[in-house]
Amino acid sequence: MNLTFCRPIILGMLLVRGLTSANASDSPAGVIEYVHPPVFWSKNASSKTQTPLDPDQDQGRRIYSGEVVRCGRGGSVRLFVLAVGEKTLTDRNPPYEIPLLPDIGATSAGTKPDDWQIKFMKALDSYGEAGATLGGQSAVYSPPDNGAVEVSGLVIRWVPSPGYVKVQIQTLDGQDLWVADGVDGSVGQLDSEKVRHALRTYQAQDPRGSLVLSLTGLKGNESRVMFSLLSPASEKTLAAELAYWDTQAKGLMRHVGRAYAFSHYFLFVEAAAEYDAALLEAPRSRDLLEKAVQANHKTGNFVRENSLKEILTREEQPIRP
């Protein structure tokens, strides 16, 4: 994949993500654009373990505040760091510590949970559940929370659960647009022309209006997502952008480009699908895995997000001790 070509896209996404999502599961401080070995990476300045970077596998790799990059004899590396911009290092430069991110709302530096913590959390989850409200992961992931949908392609999807659920779409002022009771929760999706018809009717009156979809289960648990409809004008622009990527790129680049276009219009479900398609071609690509995790995180599909994270963890282990 041509990283120089992709850089605006990757950095744009990183910047948008970095500046807007302080609490996302990862907040990289930059990316590695080009590696000419030998180049070494270490977790921090005091770490004695130095991991050699691979020109292929580590192209596009995210780098985090506090990590250190050093070039060996004859080696060079080009980074893009959010706080300083492009940075090229050679064997003449001292080890470079990635600077802190600009202040984006988080007040304490993040660390990834260790094995003990992961094991603890799993044990805790099997013991009981939190009896408190949390800014919750919604069971609904299509339409995505705070995302948009194209009416023609809308299929309501949620994390399957046993029992019957009530599906309801309302306007922000509480007016019912469509309600269905007794929907089989274990199916996990609802593909209904009646829903699309109701939304088209609504769209004719308010092309950019926001809507609330709620899913109520047997226990009274409610999952709500707020979403908007893609206006007909945006649909046309998006179609043109997708056509560009379809004709000007192929393979991985095409999927990445399309995913970017979908993300731009808040069509997170479609963006996630593009990354999943790209992963079929390059299943071990760390960068794509990370993008797919991000995309699925935005849709709220935490089941898929977690499975991707597991793959990512397996792939990362040899590199990130």
Added chain:
Amino acid sequence: MRKGGAVKRTQRGETNLPSAGVLQKRRKQILSETATGIIIAIVFAIAMTYVEKYDFIQLVEKSVYEWLQLRLQMSGEAHDTDVRVVDISGIEKEKRPSNPLSVAVTPRDELTRVLDAVAAQKPAAIGIDVNFDFDRSSGQPSDDRKFLADCFSKAQEKKIRIYVAIHHALANYPEAWLGDPNYRGMAAFVTVPNPEDHEITTRMSEFMRVDYTGRAGDAARHGVVFCPSLSAALANREWKPISSLLGFFMQRIQGKQNDQFAVSEFLIDFGPLPTLMRHTLTSDRLLSSDDPGELLTKKIVLIGRAKQTTDNFSVPTSPLPIAGVFVHACAAHTLLYRPLYRLTAPGRIFGDLFAALFVFGGIFAIRWHRSAVVSSEQATSRLHVILTSCAVLLILMAALLVNWTRLMWTDFVLVIFALVVHSPIERLIASTGHALRIGRSAHHPRKGRH
């Protein structure tokens, strides 16, 4: 045709004393029947420990448990609880200002307003049933830190105990539970144990003992640490352990543990649930100009979502699942007033046996005493009356007096069932034995008898 011809009646209907031989035979029969009854009871009590996993038995126990919980609603303290819930369902969840792509949470500035209004009424303690876990990989959100700082300063300034809910954060070392070592004392976990037998939530954790020694690096220095549950922290009351002898038969808390942590659990008294729901104060009312007075003064106050929440639990006495905040409120009430007790495994067997011996012993005493004047048949006919009386007495002891005993004994219905079926079983055993004896004597006629 009347049997028992050995008893002769006078013209006035009085009963003459039977002969010594008849009396001896009658008493032998009473002893034999009582022994059979006790053996049946022992077999039944032991069998109970094996059959309790079956759905039907669990259903019976669940129904009895619900009934006992309904009885607890009758207690005076259930109507006069000092626990209150402030419902923040009226506050819409929003995306964090610093992160429009994050999941929606209760806006912290709104939560601060509610906290201020509650604290102004000088409650005994405040529990915030909003999960303040944060994703360690990205750091603690700034609005959470600001809110926690407000809580901490308010607790210091107004001398109010304030606790904040955590769950997964227990995986961090204690100083990081709420992101700052100073806030450690405010952390209280809100993990509600998954239901076991009854498919309904009946238990709550009291304390969690986390063993950090297994962690790599610096975290291991924290060793073993205790964290209170939200209800235990709010109640802030220590109950004396049961004496060792009584503790063999009944317990207040039950321990559970795995490699990472150990918890002590207690049974929740859902008696105050209707009162808690009735007295729930909405944040809208609390914050409105319509002054709610001093409804929360000296009370234990839980702030949480009572409606439209994702933490709902099926509990006894409520046909619909209730929000987690009510579960914590009932649990805090339980620890604040009187805890509930349950039987240990030996206690259950002993309890069942005691009930059986109580009944059969009573019957035996009456029959023994009356054996001189009442025939076995007359005594048998009165057995049903005695059994019914015993059943009523058992119900009285186990269910009607549960507010006094606080013992959640669910087996008494099964004991009553055993009492009812014991007579047919006893007759079956007797007739089988009789048939066997006849069969044996037919095949092996005794020597010397003609």
